[in-house]
Amino acid sequence: MLLFRTTITILILTLIFPLQAFGEGQDHITLNSEAAVLIDANSGEVIYDKYGDQTMYPASITKIITAIVAIEEGNLDDTVTVSEEARSVSGTRVYLEPGEKVSMETLVKGLLINSGNDAGVAIAEHIDGSVEAFSERMNRFVKEKVGVEDTHFENPHGLYDAEHVTTAQDMAKITQYAMQNESFREIAATKQMKWEGESWDTTIYNHHKLVRQREDVTGVKNGFVSQSGFTLVTSATQDNIDLIAVTLKANTADAAYKDTEALLDYGFDNFQTYTVEADYDTYEFGDSKFVLEDDYVFTAEKNLNWHHNVNERGQLVITDDEGETIDTHELTEIVQASATDKSQTNKEKPQTKTNQISLWGTIIGIAVLVVVLFVIKTIRKRRKRRFFY
Known part of the structure; x- marks a missing residue:
């Protein structure tokens, strides 16, 4: 509250x-x-x-x-x-x-x-x-x-x-x-x-x-x-x-x-204007890796001691000595292909998040359809029993 x-x-x-x-x-x-x-x-x-x-x-x-x-x-x-x-x-x-x-x-x-x-x-x-x-x-x-x-x-x-x-x-x-x-x-x-x-x-x-x-x-x-x-x-x-x-x-x-x-x-x-230089060092969060492709400039109070890192959303986070967020900026994620993916590069497209979402959507849709058909079938059986009795 x-x-x-x-x-x-x-x-x-x-x-x-x-x-x-x-x-x-x-x-x-x-x-x-x-x-x-x-x-x-x-x-x-x-x-x-x-x-x-x-x-x-x-x-x-x-x-x-x-x-x-x-x-x-x-x-x-x-x-x-x-x-x-x-x-x-x-x-x-x-x-x-x-x-x-x-x-x-x-x-x-x-x-x-x-x-x-x-x-x-x-x-x-x-x-x-x-x-x-x-x-x-x-x-x-x-x-x-x-x-x-x-x-x-x-x-x-x-x-x-x-x-x-x-x-x-x-x-x-x-x-x-x-x-x-x-x-x-x-x-x-x-x-x-x-x-x-x-x-x-x-x-x-x-x-x-x-x-x-x-x-x-x-x-x-x-x-x-x-x-x-x-x-x-x-x-x-x-x-x-x-x-x-x-x-x-x-x-x-x-x-x-x-x-x-x-x-x-x-x-x-x-x-003061500050610059985070694009030095192509990677930023890591969990298994994900990100890169700052171009210099990023931001404005903050004069003579600020600042630090930068990456968060779970793939953003460059700029903080002061107390850990307060000064600014954020979107980073570019580095897509890393597995050994299996690399061997199949010329055979099929790697599955994207959109494809995964579509697949789950199809599975859920089929499951819903099965449930609906089951309910309809059950209702029909019940109606049929009432008729014979």
Whole structure:
């Protein structure tokens, strides 16, 4: 009964306090932003979550997706001819002119560094012929390649549209994916760049001020429209961990930056990324053997003494010095054939668990049928006796 009550209590607390993600320190973080997420960029583990699944307007952090799509599905060496539509888009621009020819790489830099809406439209039109078609590509990309479901784009720049939405969790995953691309990482970390256009000859500076102010910050994008408030996506790295912070709908730009730095400080001060290397040593449990095929990374408190072993379910179990489970991961079982099986490899397929289950199912079915026939026969005999008497 005590165990039952404890379980019910835990379930109720989980429903009441869904924002608890990792550790007690996050209780003391007060954020202005309506939604926020902090993840380990390597493991993907959520370290902090405040309404991370709430639908929000992204504004110019949309350009993270536009940029990675252009890099992976376009060609950075292409020469793009700027259209009148690209020239006339509202908002922040790099002042492209109709008919101006610009390399795709330069446009992606103008998009990420200076938040050029005109660069976003020029990229979209070059790759797919229209903003609408490119937006469909963006939606396919984030669903099929990144694996997010709560994001939908209507344009490549992030200007307000009621259907142009995302979540903090989705943006963290999208950024995690994008930062694995070397070209994207290099552009996102650029502090300043000489811009030489037909109508604009200047030096552009990264609009994400922490990229220019903190050495540990490696990108990526800020945004604002009145409906979205101030949005900010930030990647940062120190010796112990790589982090991605997303803050959505802060009241001011300063509030978004303060929220972000509070999240980064919390992550760097309290957590670390650990790696279990795939050294191909086998893990044994009873007669079963398992192997870790690829390196496995996990997130835990800083300076943790940890150990790993295998459990009866074939999982890698990571524990601390007190034996408390930190993380689990599925291992690959090594199937060992017997001498008899090996000699019959070319004659018949080895019996699998599924085959064994099917065999037992057949046996049970036959047994049930026999019992039913026996009962029917007995009933008929009884009826026959009653008739003769």
